[in-house]
Amino acid sequence: MTTAPRSSRLLLLSTVVLAVAGIALLGVPHGQPPAAATATASHATTDPSSAAAVAPAGKPAASTDPSPTSAASIPPSVLESALPPHGEGVAGDRAVQQNLEAAWPADFPADDERELLTAGRALLRADATGVGRVKWPTIFPDSGVAVAPAFATARFRIQAAIARRDGNSDRAVVHLVWAGMDRGGTFTDLRITDWHFTRTIKKGTTTWTPQPRS
Template sequence: MIAAPRSPRLLVLSAVVLAAAGAAVLGVPHGREPQAPTAAATAARAATDPSSAAAVPPVGKPTASTSPATAPTASTPSVLESALPVHGAGTAGDPAVQRNLEAAWPSDLPAADERELLTAGRALLRADATGIGRTQWPTVFPGSGGAVAPAFAAAGFRVQAAIARRNGSPDKAVVHLVWAGTDRGGTFTDLRITDWHFIHTVRKGTTTWTPQPRT
């Protein structure tokens, strides 16, 4: 039942998530920083290459830099690392995932509609992944009354972040969810991405957001 994301905006978000996660992993140091050259090495270099002597400051005497200030090479990975946690960061990294989603796609729905959509989207994702609660949406999960082997275990399943946004018109919306879970093979994976589409309908004089079946 878990399908690949189809929304163009979701594909962009997927690329941002994967690229930032990869950059954050690359930004993690894997060894010790290279040590500064010793006084002997500095003197040897100056003796063999006179042009370098003027560029090498005397040992033990601080000098003012005359070259333009440049950002350290590790600044970019550290920024990405703070914006998005690496895989396996656990619940402590979930707020960063939420901030990343909100920054990528600013809110454009009334607060009440957004709350309704997020509640429904989270419940739909849980039902789709674990099989729990599918009977609430017979049109979304046809045949849910029978025995269905869930794709993911209920234990350990969690929604890491979620946003609800308009989807092309005032009467359409999409809920983007980033989540984590353990599949039937016992493999745990986080930063999974799923979307649910809704339309604004009127039932018995009350307007509501109705989820659309996954195809």
């Protein structure tokens, strides 16, 4: 279900995107080069327990984008002001969405992106709240069994989502930032989850198939 971050790379990605978001929200003073605004994501799967919105793992390693910014070079003030404060509520969601889109411009046709986002949102809701699991029996083998949801449906909210290529045009990653209250009554926003998809073409029809989370 939800696990703690499993890679030190997640911390670097979080720092990089925090810098991007901070610059986007705070603005860059006139004449000052926006050194912290360049970022490239490597392949990595993030988990929904982080307290910062990080970049999706869908950017190819052999990218022509600028090199990642060193975490050591980012001023603490930028990190602290990067995203809306925890508990900001719906009012802060737009900033999170805009920062993700600014850091990783769209690279899929509109139809593909729409399909991926619809599926990614539904998968996240099913994973967190248990609602709609029967639609993906291969992803949720326990979909026919009564399972206590990890998060309350009424307090679940997707704050932002983007769909991007995951190395090539036949692979995609949907990156979601969300908020929810767990069974213990703790509400946390800016959680992160990635869902990976592969493209299959059957009888001329393209379908995006979600991959089980490891």
